[in-house]
Amino acid sequence: MINNMSPIVMLKEIYWISHFLFFSLILLLGSLTRGIYLKDIYKSFYFNLAMLGMLGSFFGFxxxxxxxxxxxxxxxxxxxYYYRIVYAVVLTFFALLFTVFSNGEIHKLIYVIPVALISLTSGSVLGLASSVFLGYDIFLHPIQTDEISFILCLALLAWIVGQISQINFRYALQLENEKNFLKDLIETFSEGITICNSTGQVLLCNKQIEQIFKINKSEILGKSETLLWEQCSIPYHKWMPNFMNMETQIDDRTFLINRFTLKGPEVKENCFVTVINDITELQQQKNKMQRLATLSAVGELAAGAAHEIRNPLTTVRGFIQLIQAKWPDPKLADLSRLSLEELDRVNGIVTSMLQLARPEQAESKLLNINDIVNETWDLYTYSGMRKGIQYEKHLDETVRPFAGSDKQIKQVLLNIMQNAERACNRGDTISVRTYGDDKHTCIDISDTGRGISPEHIEKILHPFFTTDPAGTGLGLAICDRIISDHNGTIKVTSELGVGTTFTLAFQVVNDNENKASKNHSK
Structure with a gap:
């Protein structure tokens, strides 16, 4: 398992514990060598002095x-080297001071501890210097052969411990740099990345995970990876150890997932690297391109067939009108009227196909979505109010203008409002809400009608798809084409028995474009 603690912090903790044990040992040895025990301190006349000494030792610590x-x-x-020198001097002085007030038989051995600590913390040079000062203290007493050996061993200990300390420091720094490099590296990827151990525990992840799953890294690190995939369309327990380009759904988002197995930091342990790419927008663009390709095919068909269809329609219509004039039979008149209505319906379909293929080109100007809604509100609501449908309007006065044709936008809104009306019954509600930000102006058209089934939601913008026996399936396709020509987007969300919402988003005109447009109009 990857340790999230910094190697430098770990080394500091080791040295901190070493200091604590050193001073604890000093206190213990001082008490034992002088025959002083805690119960004796409380019984003695030197209680205050002992407490003062203990307090001084604490602050010294x-x-x-x-x-x-x-x-x-x-x-x-x-x-x-400033603090390292001060540290070495203070610790050496403390050791010398300790030997003054303790039994002389143990002072040589006690020097091992401060020399080792100074060498560990400050390096071989200062460790050797401290061993020299402590050795000088030994020379102040009668010299014996074993003491000379001890001084040499003390110097050798300082050098060896200092070298080991240097290796530890370099290794800790290297680990720290490599760990930071790995973290910085995965943060540079635009994809979400998680690294898990063999039990599925998240060891490492990048910032993209927070954006994709709307969760803080602190809430997933150390936890099971299954927290990210609870709503996944492909259950987590069915995942293979390694796979490429697995497409899955979570709520209304689409993800492309790749998974690899790597050798873990522990022996006989594998880690799993999961690369997560949110392809929702890419899928939407792909669907949009497919719809545009279909529209293009329909347009070519309409452009080629409209002339050939309309000429016979005109001829047939003329003959029927002639029959009505020549033979004013009531039964024949009803058949003639029905025939003319069907011919007009065919002509309307041809006209819609032409409009789908080549929308009417209108002059582009700055539009305010609130003005468009207000200007046509009575037209949108008149028919539905007669059926007992309620209407609500919530307009944000701070929405920014966008460029387009007011005639075409009115056509889009009218078509969507009529669809909402057909989906509603008496007592239902249709609401219009506008809002926006610095980049987009949006309008939601919502109803509380019967809703759209999930299998139909992705098809309703396709040409000729309709669930209305009397419809042509071209209305929403024309709306989608107009919105695309305005560099906007259209999104549909629905739930059966609850209602449907159409969301239209347009790119706002920035201040520079707005000024240029006004100057051009002048």
Whole structure:
């Protein structure tokens, strides 16, 4: 399992524990060698003096550890020697002071501890210097052969521990840099990345995971990866250890997932790297291109067949009208009227196909969506109000203008409002809401009607798709074409028995374009 603790912090903790044990050992040895026990302190006349000494030792402990932390920071981050020298001097002085008030038989061995700590924290040079000072203290007493050996061993200990410390520092720095490099590397990817151990526990992830799943990294690190995939259309427990380009759905988003197995940091442990790409917008663009391709095919068909269809229609219509004039039979008149209505219906379909293929080109100008809604509100609501449908209007006065044809936008809104009316019954509600931001102006047209089934929701913008026996299936396709020509988007959400919402979004005109448009109009 990957340890999330910094290697430098781990090394600091090791040295901190070493200091704590050192001072604890000093206190224990001092008490034992002088035959002083806690119960004796409380019974003696020197209770206050003992308490004062213990208090001084405590503050001394804090001071030395403060110097230790600053010395460590110097060694890791600056390379200076100020705090390291002060730390070595204070610790050496403390060791010398301790031997003055303790039994002389143990003072030689106790020097091993400060020399080792100074070498670990400050390096071989200062460790050797401290061993020299402590050795000088030994020379003040009668010299014996074993003491000379001890001084040499003390110096050798300082050098060896200092070298080991240097290796540890370099290794900790290397690990820290590699760990930071790995974290920075995965943050540069536009895809979401998670690294999990063999049990599915998330060891590492990048910022994109937060954006994709709307969850903070702190809430997923150390937790099971299944938290991300609870609503996945392909259950997590059915995933293979390795796969490529698995497409899945979560709510209304589409993801493309790749998964790889890597050798883990522990022996005989594998890690799984999951690369997650949100392709929702790409899928929407793909569907839009498919619809445009269909529209183009319909347009070519309409352009080629309209002339050939309309000429016979005109001829047949003329003959029927002639029959009505020549033979005013009531039964024949009803048949003639029905024939003319069907001919007009065919002609309307041809006209819609031509409009789908080549929408009427109108002059583009700055439009305010609120003005368009207000100008045509009575037209949109008159028929539905007679059926008992309620209408609501919520307009945001701060929406920004966009460029387009007011005639075509009115046509789009009228078509969607009529569809909403057909989906509603008495007592239902149709609401229109406008809103926006610095980039888009949006309008929602919602109803509480019967809704659209999930299998139909993706097809309703396709040409000739309709669930209305009397419809042609071209109305919403024309709306989609007009919105695309305005560089906008159309989105449909629906739930059976609850209602449907059409969301139209248009790119707003920035201030520079707005000024240029006004100057051009002048």
């Amino acid at each position: 804090l001071a030395v550890n403060y110097l230790f932390l600053r010395a460590i920071e110097e060694r890791f981050y600056s390379g200076k």
